[in-house]
Amino acid sequence: MKGNNNKVYRHTKLEIAIHWLTAVSGIALIISGLGEMPMYKRYNITKLPFLSFLGSYEINLVIHYLFASLFIFAVFFHIVYHLRRKELSLLPKKGDLKESYLVLKAIIKGEKEPPHEKFLAEQRLAYVAIGSVSLVLIITGLIKTYKNIGPVVLNPDFLMIVTLVHTVFTMFFIILFVLHIGAFIVKDNRELLKSMFTGYVKYEYAKRRHPKWIEQIEKTSK
């Protein structure tokens, strides 16, 4: 087992870097994307200290462009890297829906959760949800960007659909992002947040909550 001081190695430095690159660029994209809607001036957000720049469509466009390239890089890197490494433990498995329901029920009632693998069933489902929404945003975003390169005239009705899908999926992305952050209301999940900085989780925690994962590690290290 990797790690020391009763800790279990959960994320590599590269995974942590890609996660935070996705997170930071995702947040910047939400802020600048909302800025491309005529709302910051309307709701007086621009009157708040240091936020007057949000009223500029041009500044928001530059921020959106810069962070979109980082976000797209992170997402594509993540997909290809883990496919090449055959690391697919974040993909949903049969029975994840039912297990998610049982976990949620256990958390709400304060009962014992079913034993987890490296990732929780709802983590795997949330991953696919946020991943699919991100891919839709990336594809529509790439089309929207392509038409901005110059006087490129695409079919206007097609562009309208692409634009609407991008706007609607942004709302889904925001909801999923809030749910992702909301998961840390559950005390046990905060150990996982720590691992997104350090790369490690406590052995006792992993043994108690993720016994299937520990079992697997111990089996392969023998």
Add this chain to the structure above:
Amino acid sequence: MEIKLTRRKFLLTAGTIAVANLLPPPVDSEAMVSSNSFATLIDLTKCDGCKNYSVPLCVSACKEANRDKFPEPDRKMLKPYWPQKFFDDWSSKRDVIDRLTPYNWIFVQRIKINKEGKEEEIFVPRRCMHCDNPPCAKLCPFGVNKKHPEGPVTIDCKLCFGGAKCKDVCPWGVPQRQAGVGVYTYLDPLPVGGGVMYKCDLCFDRVKKGQNPVCVNKCPKNAISFGRREEIFAKADLLAREKKLYIYGKEENGGTSTLYLSPVTFEELDKAVLQENKEKKQVMRFHKPKNMLDKYKNLAKLILLSPFVAIISAFISAKKVNRED
């Protein structure tokens, strides 16, 4: 000589070819817009502002032709855009003809200039320039402001939310908002949207049938010519050369499909417009705006490149880690 093709080399080459094919070549705007699309030429040496008429004929013809498209607001919805204290309502000022409004999509600007010590008046029919790379259409968050391959830029009034972004990003502030109409009224009392944006659609319905926009046909001085872009641009160049006139609209905001020909420079006209309208908040100028989208096109290209860079980097990194394992 034998060339050894490694996987890395193959991926790099494939990625480069894919990117090279995806990105359009860096050409000027004129070349990217179909020469078969339509353009307008407005000759200011001919326009006299219809001095003998109470309303310039291009203006009255436009009002008449588009009467059915003008907004009929729901009076109950004529209220401030919360939390703001204002709302845009032109419904009681439908007769305004000295500026663009939701009820007036073309107006004639009267500009006094001093030519060789003598005061002269220049009359300029002003309306949407129907840009080649229009920020109003390309940055509309709902995609309802559309650039058509035929040239016109139109707004789908049934789906417009009236956020007025198009007006803010238009260097000439062309689209105008009317409150109390459009989809936002269905969402009341939610404080979203503000009405519908209106502007010249170049009589797109007529153009599709092979007819001219009404302002072109009604001009008694034949000051407005309309036709295929290539021909209109060639005509403008020829007249400018022969009569020593100045052209506006070819380069401004990255190129437009509306050209003006003037006997005086447009810098001079712009100066005069600003001088005459000092007190007005919004003036339609003859400045030289840079296209916001053109300014950042290299950043946009970076976005299109990023998937390829990511794929190549991920392949190399994964291979390295796999080897270490």
